[in-house]
Amino acid sequence: MPEPSDLDRGAVRRQFDRRVAVPDPAAFLLREIEARMLERLDLVRLAPTRVLDVGCGLGDGVRRLRQRWPQAEVLGVDLAPRRLAVAAAIEQPPAAGGWVRRLLAPRRGGAAGRAAAPAAPLGRYVAGDAHRLPVASHAIDLVWSNLVLHWLDDVPAAIAEWYRVIRPGGLLMFSALGVDTLIELRRAGALLPALPDMHDLGDALAAAGFAEPVMDTERLTVTWSDSARLLAELRGLGGDARRARRRGLATPRQRARALASLEGRLRGDPPATAMPVTFEVVYGHAWCGSAKRRTDGYSPVEFRRPPGRGLA
DSSP: OOOOOOBOHHHHHHHHHTOOOSSOTTHHHHHHHHHHHHHHHTTSOOOOSEEEEETOTTSHHHHHHHHHOTTSEEEEEESOHHHHHHHHHHSSSOOOOHHHHHHBOOBSSOGGGOOBOOOOOBTTEEEOBTTBOSBOTTOEEEEEEESOGGGOSOHHHHHHHHHHHEEEEEEEEEEEEOTTTTHHHHHTTOOOOOOOOHHHHHHHHHHHTOEEEEEEEEEEEEEESOHHHHHHHHHTTOOOOBTTOOOSOOOHHHHHHHHHHHHHHHHTTTTOSSEEEEEEEEEEEEEOOSSOOOTTSOOOOOOOOOTTOOOO
16 A cells, blocks of 8 residues: 655645646646547547546646547546636636536535535636545546646545446546656755556555556656756646655755756766756556445445245
C-alpha cells in the first residue's frame, strides 16, 4: 500500500488556486499525458453516459472527453475553486443542466453530524475534495484522473471514493507521477514531496475492490536550457505543499545562489548545453466488477438454479 503522505491538503489547494493562468504553464506535460491516455482508450470498448474527471483543473480534459463522447454527461471536480471558475468561464455559453445536480451527493460530516449540501456547480464543474467526492454512489461509467493522484495525501481513501462512485461494469483510468520523477533534482538536493510507487497503487486498487488492475510506467525526459525557466514551469505542476516546507520567501541573493547551484549540478562536468529532467509516468486502469463490493467490505453472492432443474 502507498506510504503515508507528507502533503498538506490545504497547501495543495492554495498552490493550485494561485495557478490560474491561461494558458496553463503545466500544459506541456498535462496535454501530452492526456493524449497518451486517450490513445489507450482506443483499445477499450466503452460508450459511457456519465464521466467524472477527478482533478479537472482548468477543464481541458473535460472538454476533450466531451469531444470523444458528445452524448455523455461529463462532470469535472477539483479542489481549487478559482481554477474551476476559469474552466467554467472558458465555456460559452455556460453549460449547466439538471443532470449535474442529480449526480451530486450530499457531503458527509456536516455540522452536528448532519450532511451538508453539495457545492453549487459552475456549469459542468463542481468544487470538491477527491478524498470525499460530492458525487452520488454508483453513478459514473468512467472515472478519469490525469496527473492528480500524487497530489493526494490519502491515496487509499481517494481510490475507495473512485470505487464508491463508479457503476458495476464501469472503468477507471488514471495517471500519476511516480517515484523516479525529478530524480535529477532530488540528487541535486531539492526537497520534494514523496511520490507513489506503481506496485503500491496496484495493491490499493485491488484492496478497494477493483477487478484485475493493470499498471505500467514510462519515462519521459524533458530538457531545459535555463534553470529559472525550468523551475517556473515545474511550479506550474504544483509548488511545495509538504507539511515540512520552508515558510517565508527567499531573498534575491538566496534565489540566485540556489539557481546557480542547481544549474551546475544538472549540467554536470563538463557542462552540457541542456539540463535533462525525468518524469516517470504511472498509468493505471481497472474495471468495477458486475458484483460490486458492499460498503461493509463484503461482496454479494448470487445463487442461480440451473436451467431445466426444479424442486423434487
